[in-house]
Amino acid sequence: MSSSVGFDIKVQRKQVMEPIPYVVNSPTGFDTVFEEFQFDPSVHLQYEPPSHVIDLNFNKIPFSEWRKEHLENQNCAANLAFTSPFRILSDEGVKVLREVFERNKNNSKLCQSDDRTPLRVRGLGHVSKFVRDINRSNELQAILSEMAREGICAHGVPMNYGQVNVGHIGGDRPVDAWHIDSLDFVMVMILSDMSGADGGELQVALKDAQTAKRQLSTNGELASGEEMMTVAYPGAGYAIFMQGAKILHRVTAVKSAKEPRISMVNSYMRTNVFGADNTKFSMFEEIDPKHVAAVEFARQKSWRVKGMMDYIINHASYGEDRTDVLNVLNGAIEELTSTRELLAGRKNDAVGYFDEKTKSEAMRMTEPKLV
Numbered sequence: 001m002s003s004s005v006g007f008d009i010k011v012q013r014k015q016v017m018e019p020i021p022y023v024v025n026s027p028t029g030f031d032t033v034f035e036e037f038q039f040d041p042s043v044h045l046q047y048e049p050p051s052h053v054i055d056l057n058f059n060k061i062p063f064s065e066w067r068k069e070h071l072e073n074q075n076c077a078a079n080l081a082f083t084s085p086f087r088i089l090s091d092e093g094v095k096v097l098r099e100v101f102e103r104n105k106n107n108s109k110l111c112q113s114d115d116r117t118p119l120r121v122r123g124l125g126h127v128s129k130f131v132r133d134i135n136r137s138n139e140l141q142a143i144l145s146e147m148a149r150e151g152i153c154a155h156g157v158p159m160n161y162g163q164v165n166v167g168h169i170g171g172d173r174p175v176d177a178w179h180i181d182s183l184d185f186v187m188v189m190i191l192s193d194m195s196g197a198d199g200g201e202l203q204v205a206l207k208d209a210q211t212a213k214r215q216l217s218t219n220g221e222l223a224s225g226e227e228m229m230t231v232a233y234p235g236a237g238y239a240i241f242m243q244g245a246k247i248l249h250r251v252t253a254v255k256s257a258k259e260p261r262i263s264m265v266n267s268y269m270r271t272n273v274f275g276a277d278n279t280k281f282s283m284f285e286e287i288d289p290k291h292v293a294a295v296e297f298a299r300q301k302s303w304r305v306k307g308m309m310d311y312i313i314n315h316a317s318y319g320e321d322r323t324d325v326l327n328v329l330n331g332a333i334e335e336l337t338s339t340r341e342l343l344a345g346r347k348n349d350a351v352g353y354f355d356e357k358t359k360s361e362a363m364r365m366t367e368p369k370l371v
């Protein structure tokens with residue numbers, strides 16, 4: 001059973017929301033820095049559609065067919081697992097995002113290192129307006145919604161905007177261990193030159209996450225081909241888009257490369273508040289400043305519940321049958337109650353990751369060490 005908060009999925013309710021606004025003030029210590037450049041989709045994006053997608057049944061489908069099916073039937077299953085790599089950033093877009101990373105990589109407030117990931121940079125969306133704008137870009141959201149076959153928008157937790165993962169050369173630890181994400185959708189963009197590199201590859205399990213985890217626990221690895229596939233990025237500026245909460249994935253160690261592997265991960269959620277929200281709190285609370293994580297998670301959930309209340313205000317019809325209204329109220333209460341229990345520290349929703357040293361699932365990331 002999925003642990004996502006949601007309602008009886010038999011009823012296809014829809015309340016599509018405008019993306020949640022960015023916070024009025026960035027959190028203390030994450031002040032926005034001056035940048036002489038500004039995000040411009042016509043300059044910094046260069047979209048070339050993916051050749052195919054893999055759906056949640058692990059069928060490979062040409063993107064043109066995937067798109068056509070949705071155009072012809074808006075209610076077709078929105079069951080994206082992941083896309084093949086597609087070009088998304090222009091050379092200029094890559095250059096500016098690299099520049100943003102270079103300027104902020106020594107900000108110790110942003111750098112995190114733990115047993116799962118040797119080095120990641122979080123909070124760039126607060127300090128960089130450029131990163132914020134590309135995450136919140138309408139053009140990009142429209143492109144990704146077409147891939148998802150449902151409306152998606154920038155995630156409600158701005159700490160997730162533009163997370164950078166750094167894979168140093170020569171390490172024997174994965175850049176990121178086998179895991180599922182703690183939120184629904186991610187677009188992973190490559191910002192470094194990986195041509196001729198050995199390692200630093202994104203690997204994706206071709207089984208549902210539970211089965212893949214069991215296989216990992218039993219065998220310590222997944223067999224290439226049948227159980228797992230490697231996604232090869234043609235170069236910097238390419239990305240893949242995936243439903244990371246549903247698909248087990250990892251990034252292998254960079255054995256050799258021209259430069260360290262640098263990827264940027266943008267996170268997204270559904271615009272329909274009756275769609276599933278797999279955002280978890282406990283991991284973000286563990287890795288991000290506690291006061292920031294709590295407020296951002298509460299905002300995300302409040303935005304969803306606000307949409308549910310809007311649904312009642314706008315769509316409830318007079319009549320004997322109160323079931324629809326009661327179901328919506330119950331769903332909203334469930335989501336708020338769960339949020340309260342998580343924030344009060346009475347509940348933990350960490351999904352963990354697979355520790356390759358111990359060959360078992362690890363629930364805690366260990367306290368982040370500043371690097």
Ligand SMILES: O=C(O)CCC(=O)C(=O)O
Nearest residue numbers: 165176188202251263265
């Ligand atoms: O850096 C990548 O290629 C993907 C990393 C990832 O899976 C994550 O940050 O959740």
Ligand SMILES: [Fe+2]
Nearest residue numbers: 180181244249
């Ligand atoms: Fe991930």
